[in-house]
Amino acid sequence: MAEMKFAKSHEWVRPEAGGLATVGISKYAVEALTDLVFMQLPPVGKKVKAGESLGEIESVKAVSDIYAPISGEIVEVNAALPGQLDTLGADPYGAGWIVRIKPDDPAEMAGLMDQAAYDATVKS
Amino acid sequence: MSTTPLRTPLAPWHESHGGRMVDFAGWWMPVQYSSIVEEHLATRQAIGMFDVSHMGRLAIEGPSAHGWLESLLTRRVADIAVGQARYTLVTSDEGPSGVTILDDALVTRETDAPDGTPRFAMVVNASNRDRVVAWLRSRLPAAGLSFADRTADTAMIAVQGPLAVATVCVLCGDDDAGRISGLGNYRATRAFVAGQPAAVSRTGYTGEDGVEVVVQAAVAEDVWQAIHDAGAPRGLKPCGLGARDTLRLEAGMPLYGHELVASSDPFAIGLGLAVNLENAAGGPRQFPGRDALARMKAAEPSRVRVGLAFESKRAAREGSPVMAAGREVGSVSSGSLAPSLGHAVAMALLDRDVATVGTTTDVLVRDVPQAARVVPLPFYRRPSPRG
Numbered sequence: 055m056a057e058m059k060f061a062k063s064h065e066w067v068r069p070e071a072g073g074l075a076t077v078g079i080s081k082y083a084v085e086a087l088t089d090l091v092f093m094q095l096p097p098v099g100k101k102v103k104a105g106e107s108l109g110e111i112e113s114v115k116a117v118s119d120i121y122a123p124i125s126g127e128i129v130e131v132n133a134a135l136p137g138q139l140d141t142l143g144a145d146p147y148g149a150g151w152i153v154r155i156k157p158d159d160p161a162e163m164a165g166l167m168d169q170a171a172y173d174a175t176v177k178s
Numbered sequence: 179m180s181t182t183p184l185r186t187p188l189a190p191w192h193e194s195h196g197g198r199m200v201d202f203a204g205w206w207m208p209v210q211y212s213s214i215v216e217e218h219l220a221t222r223q224a225i226g227m228f229d230v231s232h233m234g235r236l237a238i239e240g241p242s243a244h245g246w247l248e249s250l251l252t253r254r255v256a257d258i259a260v261g262q263a264r265y266t267l268v269t270s271d272e273g274p275s276g277v278t279i280l281d282d283a284l285v286t287r288e289t290d291a292p293d294g295t296p297r298f299a300m301v302v303n304a305s306n307r308d309r310v311v312a313w314l315r316s317r318l319p320a321a322g323l324s325f326a327d328r329t330a331d332t333a334m335i336a337v338q339g340p341l342a343v344a345t346v347c348v349l350c351g352d353d354d355a356g357r358i359s360g361l362g363n364y365r366a367t368r369a370f371v372a373g374q375p376a377a378v379s380r381t382g383y384t385g386e387d388g389v390e391v392v393v394q395a396a397v398a399e400d401v402w403q404a405i406h407d408a409g410a411p412r413g414l415k416p417c418g419l420g421a422r423d424t425l426r427l428e429a430g431m432p433l434y435g436h437e438l439v440a441s442s443d444p445f446a447i448g449l450g451l452a453v454n455l456e457n458a459a460g461g462p463r464q465f466p467g468r469d470a471l472a473r474m475k476a477a478e479p480s481r482v483r484v485g486l487a488f489e490s491k492r493a494a495r496e497g498s499p500v501m502a503a504g505r506e507v508g509s510v511s512s513g514s515l516a517p518s519l520g521h522a523v524a525m526a527l528l529d530r531d532v533a534t535v536g537t538t539t540d541v542l543v544r545d546v547p548q549a550a551r552v553v554p555l556p557f558y559r560r561p562s563p564r565g
Contacts, residue, residue: 089215091491091515091522110544112492114214114515115420117544 058147059163060172061123063105066147067155067163074130075155075163077123079111081146082176089114090139095131096153102128104162108153124162126155186231187333187398197418203304205232208418217421218517221384222560224413225339227405228422230383234307235328235392236300236314242322243296250317250465251285252444254454255298258287263364263379267444267452268302268310269467275474277467278440280313281306282432282452286366286379299377299392301334303434333398337405338388338425340560345409346371346378346389358389372404383422385429386560427523428516430485430556436496436511437483437525444471446479447527448555481508481527485557486541486550488522491515494541494548498524501547502532502539510541516557523557524550 056069064083068076084090092112102108102122109120131153135141142150157163167175183206193199197208207229210217220226238247247255253266263286272278281302288297302310311327318325337346347355354369358378361367366379377392393401406414423433432438437447444453455472457463486500494513499506513524524541532539535554540547 088210088213089515091493114424114493114517115209117495 058169059123059166060169061121061166062175063121063123064176065121065123067123067166068147069160069163070154073156073160075124075126075157075160076151077108077153077155078146078151079120079142080172080176084142084146084150087111087113087116087118090142093136093139095133095136096128098128098131100128102126102155120152122155123166124155124157125159126157128153129156130154184232184330186229187395188229188231188335188402191399191402192229192416195416197416200419202419203232205304207232208416210418210420211416214418214420214424215515215517217415217417218424220413220415221339221386221417221421221425222518222558223340224415225337225342225345225409226384226386226415226417226421226425227402227409228336228338228417228419229333229402230336230390230422231329231333231398232304233329233334234300234302234304234310235332235334236302236311237326237328238298238300238323239291239295240323241295242319243298246317246319246323247285247298248463248465250314251283252453252465252467252471253285254457254463255285255287257458258285260287260289261366262287263366263381265364265452267449268313269465269471270313271466271470273441275441275443276470277474279438279442279444280440281310282434282438282449283310284379284381286377288366288377289368305435331395332392333395333402335391335393335398335402335405336382336384336388336422337391337409338382338384338386339414340387341409341412341414342386342388343380345412345414346391346405348408349404361389372401374401376401383429383431384425385431385556385558386425423512424514424517427512427514427525428518428556428558430525432483432525433512437527443474443479445475446481447483450475478530480530482530482533483511483555484526484528484533485553485555486510486513486524486526486539487519487553487557488524488541488548488550490548491520491522492543492548493522494524494526494543494550499542500526500528500539500550501542502528502537507532507539518558522548522550525555528552 094110107119192208361380498510508528
């Protein structure tokens with residue numbers, strides 16, 4: 055499996071076969087949010103730039119944006135996820151994936167953090 | 179504010195037990211330990227315990243205490259009995275309407291001093307403490323009264339839920355336990371809790387039965403731990419300010435800064451009971467803003483406080499516009515998922531003509547309309563309220 059990369063805003067992205075990339079949010083982010091009540095997914099076909107909001111996740115206390123870690127086109131969304139938000143906590147890097155993106159520039163991922171660098175940012 | 183937040187005597191306990199600490203009204207407080215929903219449901223089903231030491235605690239003593247408070251508060255104090263607590267507003271006569279609401283507060287007549295001197299306690303909001311204290315101090319008489327801010331010397335622990343009173347009573351001697359379990363709502367007594375002298379009142383901010391316990395700061399952690407250990411086998415959870423907010427919202431209780439603000443008409447937001455324009459004999463009382471409040475009472479308010487029930491779990495937040503009949507009819511003052519109900523609720527101020535139960539509205543949540551219906555407050559009522 056290709057290496058997972060992380061954005062400072064707590065999303066992860068993993069290159070998949072066929073040139074696509076899967077995006078989700080980190081275990082740390084899910085645990086920090088707690089009490090998830092709602093998730094808004096983007097429409098398939100939407101084009102996003104890295105750093106733009108691609109959806110929202112809401113907990114009892116607050117609404118947070120989910121930011122695109124890379125630029126590209128949304129080609130698939132995990133439509134089952136908003137109905138079973140527990141999956142995000144149980145399997146944030148697997149069944150809790152959020153969208154698949156067709157990257158504009160696969161090299162863009164090189165600018166993101168690896169797992170060790172990300173873990174260091176959230177342990178401060 | 180860039181100042182270092184104040185710490186309650188229980189802050190070290192919160193930090194060492196997973197409390198997620200935030201600066202709330204200048205205090206370093208836990209917003210949650212595990213999960214707001216779990217803490218909320220523990221309070222509804224068993225017991226929640228809350229550090230509410232950030233609330234301001236004021237002590238007023240002296241032969242003229244009755245008369246002084248009677249001249250300053252919207253609730254009658256002259257006829258308050260020992261051991262009785264009353265919800266009141268603190269007002270000044272400033273502002274365009276002739277009244278400014280400085281805070282809402284609980285005033286309790288405590289047991290008289292051994293020499294017969296009357297003693298009162300007032301609990302005010304953390305966010306308003308400085309200005310309420312400054313206001314009250316500015317009105318102090320030259321003699322006959324002592325006024326002290328006891329917030330830093332004491333701690334206040336709210337123990338709430340169907341098993342709360344029984345749990346606190348386990349930590350008291352038989353006489354004290356009997357007196358606490360026999361307290362009516364809005365009644366207070368002194369007792370030894372976990373061996374420590376305490377002021378215990380049958381009050382709270384959750385819609386559940388329960389007590390609030392004030393002890394000296396130095397013993398706060400011992401008392402907190404004792405209540406925690408006695409309650410844990412019965413399902414007690416320590417709760418943060420997040421659950422405190424969802425519990426009070428379900429119970430339809432206003433929060434200063436949201437439903438209640440400096441310029442509020444208390445009659446429009448369902449707080450008419452906190453204003454006594456007349457004394458017990460039916461004559462007019464005198465307190466700051468009294469005439470302006472009398473005018474508000476006589477007039478029909480343009481907007482009134484209502485409850486809104488949503489179909490979805492998606493919560494409206496403070497300031498969300500409410501649309502009905504093709505126009506903006508008001509805005510949300512507080513909103514959240516209601517964990518006991520499984521859907522979102524909100525309190526809102528709405529134009530009077532649409533503020534009737536059953537009206538359907540669209541609330542704009544991040545610009546997306548969410549259907550909500552006007553429903554009676556409170557959203558949640560505990561199954562078998564005590565008399």
